[in-house]
Every structure is written in C-alpha cells, then in structure tokens.
Amino acid sequence: MSESKGKIGIIGSGLIGRSWSMLFAAAGYKVVIYDIDANQVSSALEGVREQLKDLEKSGLLRGKLSVDEQLQLISGTNKFEDCVKGAKYIQECTPENFELKKKVFQQLDQLADDHTVLASSTSSMPASTFSEDLKHRSQVIVAHPTNPPFYCPLTEVVPAPWTKPEVTTATMSIMKEIGQVAVLLKKEVLGFALNRIQYSIVQECRRLVSNDVISVEDLDKVMTEGLGMRYAFIGPMETCHLNAEGMANYSERYGEMIYRITETFGPNPKWEGPGHEKIIQEMNEQIPLDTLAERRRWRDARLTALAKLKREME
Numbered sequence: 001m002s003e004s005k006g007k008i009g010i011i012g013s014g015l016i017g018r019s020w021s022m023l024f025a026a027a028g029y030k031v032v033i034y035d036i037d038a039n040q041v042s043s044a045l046e047g048v049r050e051q052l053k054d055l056e057k058s059g060l061l062r063g064k065l066s067v068d069e070q071l072q073l074i075s076g077t078n079k080f081e082d083c084v085k086g087a088k089y090i091q092e093c094t095p096e097n098f099e100l101k102k103k104v105f106q107q108l109d110q111l112a113d114d115h116t117v118l119a120s121s122t123s124s125m126p127a128s129t130f131s132e133d134l135k136h137r138s139q140v141i142v143a144h145p146t147n148p149p150f151y152c153p154l155t156e157v158v159p160a161p162w163t164k165p166e167v168t169t170a171t172m173s174i175m176k177e178i179g180q181v182a183v184l185l186k187k188e189v190l191g192f193a194l195n196r197i198q199y200s201i202v203q204e205c206r207r208l209v210s211n212d213v214i215s216v217e218d219l220d221k222v223m224t225e226g227l228g229m230r231y232a233f234i235g236p237m238e239t240c241h242l243n244a245e246g247m248a249n250y251s252e253r254y255g256e257m258i259y260r261i262t263e264t265f266g267p268n269p270k271w272e273g274p275g276h277e278k279i280i281q282e283m284n285e286q287i288p289l290d291t292l293a294e295r296r297r298w299r300d301a302r303l304t305a306l307a308k309l310k311r312e313m314e
C-alpha cells in the first residue's frame with residue numbers, strides 16, 4: 001500500500017462526485033466523500049468499487065495502484081465537517097442549482113482553513129456569482145470536468161477575479177497530477193468554453209432540422225462520421241491550419257466564405273415550437289426512452305475503446 005499524498009474532500013456523491021473520487025484515489029490521494037443523503041454515500045462507494053473493477057478489466061485503470069489499494073483510499077461520511085477538515089483540496093459536486101451552490105460554499109467558508117482549495121464542478125456558474133461574500137473567496141475556483149470524466153479528461157479551470165494566483169496554480173497542477181487535461185480560462189464567461197462551443201453546435205443543428213434541411217438521424221452522422229472523427233484528435237484551429245498551407249493561407253482561401261455562410265445562420269432558436277417538437281419526436285423514434293440505459297452502456301463502451309486507442313497512440 002502506498003503512502004497517501006493528502007486528503008481530498010468530495011461534496012456530493014452523484015455521477016460526478018464518484019468520478020472525481022476515482023480520479024484522485026488513482027493518483028494516491030485519500031478521498032473522503034460526503035453527501036446530504038446517507039444512502040447516496042453507500043451507493044457511491046459500491047458504485048466506485050464496480051467501476052474500478054470494470055476499468056481494470058478493460059485495461060483502463062489509472063495510476064499504479066491496484067483496485068484494492070485505490071478502494072482503501074476512498075471512504076464516505078455523513079458529516080460535512082469530517083469531509084472538509086484537514087483537506088488540501090475540496091471538489092464540490094452538488095446539483096446545478098445556484099441557491100444550493102451558494103449555501104454549500106457558505107458552509108465550506110465556515111470550516112475551511114486558509115490554504116484549502118475550494119473547487120466547484122459547476123457546468124455553468126462562474127465562481128464570482130456564488131463566492132463574492134465569503135471570507136475565503138480567494139480560495140474558490142471552478143474545475144469543470146467533462147462527462148464521463150474517466151474517458152474525457154478535459155477539465156476547465158476558471159478562477160474568479162479574486163481567486164489567488166496560487167490557488168489557480170495549485171488547481172492546474174493537481175489536475176495534471178491526476179491525469180486530467182486542464183485548460184485555464186483567463187476570464188470568467190457564462191457556460192465556460194466547452195459548453196459555449198457545444199451549445200453553438202447544438203443550436204445550428206436544431207436550426208438545420210427545424211428548417212427541414214436534414215433529418216435528426218443524418219445530422220448526427222455529420223458529427224459522428226465527419227467532424228467528430230477529426231475532433232477526437234485535432235481541434236477546429238488545427239483543422240484549419242492543416243486544411244490549407246497554414247492558418248493565414250486558410251483564412252485567405254476560406255475566410256470570406258465562412259463569414260458569408262455564418263451570416264445566414266439566423267436568430268437564436270428557442271427550445272419550443274413545432275420545429276423543436278419534431279426533433280423530440282424523431283429522437284424518441286430513433287432511441288425510444290425505455291432503451292436509454294442500454295444506449296448509454298453502448299456509448300460508454302465506445303468511449304472506453306476510444307480512450308484506450310488514444311492512450312496507446314500517445
């Protein structure tokens with residue numbers, strides 16, 4: 001059994017809290033999980049055990065520790081204080097609700113010492129919106145993972161204007177240490193980078209389907225068989241650079257055309273109305289609601305295989 005590197009507190013033991021626990025334990029940290037619902041804590045510990053065994057089977061277990069060694073590093077508690085006291089880093093993973101985040105960070109503010117990093121997994125809320133009045137506000141930061149974090153390693157690190165630079169540096173370095181790929185947002189912006197990009201794609205996809213240009217099924221193929229193939233390895237900027245003789249040449253060749261096409265995108269579509277209803281209906285026909293769990297397993301198996309391939313290629 002290796003020496004633990006220090007204590008990490010996980011607040012909220014749902015989907016994301018469990019993933020973080022596994023990521024930290026794989027790197028040798030002692031992890032204490034807290035949840036307001038005691039049943040969730042025991043189900044999280046059981047869920048983590050199963051997931052670690054599955055990862056071991058598929059050859060995707062992270063770090064050098066065995067499943068048993070990792071499991072010994074993870075424990076659960078029903079007392080908030082036991083999770084927070086003595087932790088060098090807290091990862092908050094409660095539901096995406098503003099009032100709740102505010103409350104949880106106020107609780108953290110009461111107990112945290114002056115050095116603990118107080119990170120939130122929030123997908124959308126800049127840290128400045130829920131930390132302004134806290135005495136430890138300079139220790140609050142967002143570390144937003146990508147779901148499922150074990151196969152999609154990207155984490156967006158987003159400091160508030162008052163976050164201490166040491167806290168940002170410590171968050172970036174702990175993410176790197178546990179095998180996440182951390183990117184730093186230099187200023188706060190609603191939705192951060194990943195969801196802003198994702199939502200711009202989703203909104204144009206919805207326009208194309210609502211305007212009867214393409215079916216939902218074919219539209220998804222545009223991503224999975226086209227754009228998605230390359231985006232698993234190179235981003236949109238590198239795509240431009242490689243698709244011509246460099247970025248400057250790409251902009252000379254295609255810049256004006258891209259501008260002209262994007263000018264025709266039209267207004268930002270609301271999530272309502274006949275076009276929207278049509279998308280819901282097509283999706284429900286394609287993947288009936290009672291087959292969602294099966295389809296998620298299908299997705300996770302493919303993400304697992306892709307993660308493995310990427311790791312082998314590096």
Ligand code: NAI
Pocket residue numbers: 011012013014015016017034035036037040092093094095096097100104121122123124144145146147
């Ligand atoms: P979830 O609903 O699966 O889990 C939330 C957990 O927090 C539950 O176990 C609940 O009992 C617990 N909880 C509720 N109130 C609490 C309190 N006051 N103190 C302690 N625990 C409390 O939610 P999920 O999906 O794990 O999301 C957590 C956070 O991660 C959210 O902010 C979400 O936006 C973010 N996130 C979620 C992603 C996703 O795809 N699910 C991806 C990236 C970030």
